[in-house]
Amino acid sequence: MEILVASAIGILTAAGIYLVLRLRTFPVILGISLLTYAVNVFLFASGRLAVGAPPILRDGVEVYADPLPQALVLTAIVISFGMTAVVVMIGLGAFLGSDTDRVDDPAEDAS
Amino acid sequence: MSHWIILPIVLPAMLAPFIVLAARYHIGIQRVFSVAGILAQIALAIGLAWQAADGTVTLYQLGDWAAPFGIVVVADRLSTVMILLTSVLALFVLLYAIGSRWDERGRHFHALYQFQIMGIMGAFLTGDLFNLFVFFEVLLIASYGLMIHSGGNERLRAGVQYVLFNLIGSTLFLFALGSIYAETGTLNMADLANRVDLIGEEATVGIRVASVLLIMVFAIKAALVPLHFWLPSSYAEAPAPVAALFAIMTKVGAYAIIRVYTMVFPPELEATAGLHGLWLLPAALVSLALGAIGVLAAKKLDRLVAFSVISSMGMVMVSIAMFTQASITAALYYIVHSTFAAAALFLITDLARAGRRDLALTPQPVIAGATRTAGLFFIAAIAMTGLPPLSGFVGKLLILDAGFATDMATWIWAVILISSLVSVVGFARAGSVVFWKAQSIDPIDVEEGVDMTPPSALAYTAVGGLVAMLVAHTVLAGHTSGYADKIAAQLFAPDAYMSVVLDTPGKLSDGSYEDGEEY
Numbered sequence: 001m002e003i004l005v006a007s008a009i010g011i012l013t014a015a016g017i018y019l020v021l022r023l024r025t026f027p028v029i030l031g032i033s034l035l036t037y038a039v040n041v042f043l044f045a046s047g048r049l050a051v052g053a054p055p056i057l058r059d060g061v062e063v064y065a066d067p068l069p070q071a072l073v074l075t076a077i078v079i080s081f082g083m084t085a086v087v088v089m090i091g092l093g094a095f096l097g098s099d100t101d102r103v104d105d106p107a108e109d110a111s
Numbered sequence: 112m113s114h115w116i117i118l119p120i121v122l123p124a125m126l127a128p129f130i131v132l133a134a135r136y137h138i139g140i141q142r143v144f145s146v147a148g149i150l151a152q153i154a155l156a157i158g159l160a161w162q163a164a165d166g167t168v169t170l171y172q173l174g175d176w177a178a179p180f181g182i183v184v185v186a187d188r189l190s191t192v193m194i195l196l197t198s199v200l201a202l203f204v205l206l207y208a209i210g211s212r213w214d215e216r217g218r219h220f221h222a223l224y225q226f227q228i229m230g231i232m233g234a235f236l237t238g239d240l241f242n243l244f245v246f247f248e249v250l251l252i253a254s255y256g257l258m259i260h261s262g263g264n265e266r267l268r269a270g271v272q273y274v275l276f277n278l279i280g281s282t283l284f285l286f287a288l289g290s291i292y293a294e295t296g297t298l299n300m301a302d303l304a305n306r307v308d309l310i311g312e313e314a315t316v317g318i319r320v321a322s323v324l325l326i327m328v329f330a331i332k333a334a335l336v337p338l339h340f341w342l343p344s345s346y347a348e349a350p351a352p353v354a355a356l357f358a359i360m361t362k363v364g365a366y367a368i369i370r371v372y373t374m375v376f377p378p379e380l381e382a383t384a385g386l387h388g389l390w391l392l393p394a395a396l397v398s399l400a401l402g403a404i405g406v407l408a409a410k411k412l413d414r415l416v417a418f419s420v421i422s423s424m425g426m427v428m429v430s431i432a433m434f435t436q437a438s439i440t441a442a443l444y445y446i447v448h449s450t451f452a453a454a455a456l457f458l459i460t461d462l463a464r465a466g467r468r469d470l471a472l473t474p475q476p477v478i479a480g481a482t483r484t485a486g487l488f489f490i491a492a493i494a495m496t497g498l499p500p501l502s503g504f505v506g507k508l509l510i511l512d513a514g515f516a517t518d519m520a521t522w523i524w525a526v527i528l529i530s531s532l533v534s535v536v537g538f539a540r541a542g543s544v545v546f547w548k549a550q551s552i553d554p555i556d557v558e559e560g561v562d563m564t565p566p567s568a569l570a571y572t573a574v575g576g577l578v579a580m581l582v583a584h585t586v587l588a589g590h591t592s593g594y595a596d597k598i599a600a601q602l603f604a605p606d607a608y609m610s611v612v613l614d615t616p617g618k619l620s621d622g623s624y625e626d627g628e629e630y
Contacts, residue, residue, distance in 0.1 A: 050294075083251075104272075105268075
């Protein structure tokens, strides 16, 4: 399972970084979404991988999963979801206003 | 347990929704509440700074849960000075936004402004790394709204870049936090400091990666070269009062570096020894130089000011990167100076817009209110470039003096002095083109839809207030740098902070209030 999770994080991150380096808004936003998925899984794995172990205290249970990363992941998911929505709206506004969805500066103002 | 410490976060958090919900269509009422909120914020900040001045570290446990499992808010000398700096800056910038009617050019300016203040205050007060992330997000999401306030294609495009860059920064921050948690099992800064210290020599790989990732995140916020690319166009395109408020945002990055890298990863820590100095100081020197070159090369006044911010952040980071008590003292003195100087310059740039077609550095007819604007620009430029007699000069002297103690002293002296000269030339050229050469141009094309209304008295008062702060920071330099030295002393003896955070009893994980010692 470790290999599966590690390679999933690696592939998501690699794809995300590749897309983030594109010039147009849409692939960049997709890339950022992939990066946030990768980081969510990464955070989840930071509490060690445990199968079938409860995250809250119970009588008669010896092995627990770490509950904190789960709380962190929830926060991170909410924040990244909201942020993606914001960037989609701003990107859409910029595209509708200027008819181009390039993210770099036009050549003449790069002073 | 004093509840006052949480108020700088709670007050704007309550005020902002109130402004949105109750005062949505009444700009007058919004203004009254917004200004009243910031005034209350200043009073709170003064009270907290007073409380922390004798070296007391005050702790607030949210929900009464004991650290490290509960979330804590901590007020020591450094945090209280930073919140005082933020609230004073926020007052003048807010007055300018009202005086120049920027707040009417889009909706929800005041609500977003309060949320922005909430995020900044939270980032300065929190004692927990994950909460630092959360407050970074709060201040960023408010800044996205403020950045594109009143719209326009250029601004939206710059806004997209700004948001995307910061989203990548946030993702990196989460990666850093994940690695830190995986290595140590805690995110409370005081607890983290203890546990990082215990990591054996053979297992330092993970924590070294985490520490470098984390400093990279803070370097993005502090606009350190090569992570500065988001700054010039977003600061130049943002509405002037917003850009002026953003002057404190780069300092949030500097603050986070000072806090985390004096307590959690101090310079003498074996696991990460030599890891940051190796490239932090060179990167800071390059920022300083590149900012100065940008000032000289800029073709527009707003970009020039944005590059001067990069340069001054480079100066702050040079000083921080030396990590001695004297250098942190100098950095703190310079942070206060550079916040006011940058904010004043962004507002003056906006004043210079009155009657000009654009902010290009070309001779154009005399602007409305030219004498006052030019005078203020002259003073603020002197401060920013670090010429005597203003606080930039004092701060630079402190940094140069601290530089003696390192083996990079030659480099530090050379880069600081040469880049100051380059900045002086850049600002002198900009000032003479914008304000001086204007006198020799016939005011023929004034009627071409250019608004010649002079800026309001309130706008001038606000900028004057910022400049007065710079003067006060110079006149009282003995006191302010003396206090900065006390702050640095507290930072280099973090045991008091850590024992307050970790030893204060609170509710335990089984809900009891028993003595925490045996747990």
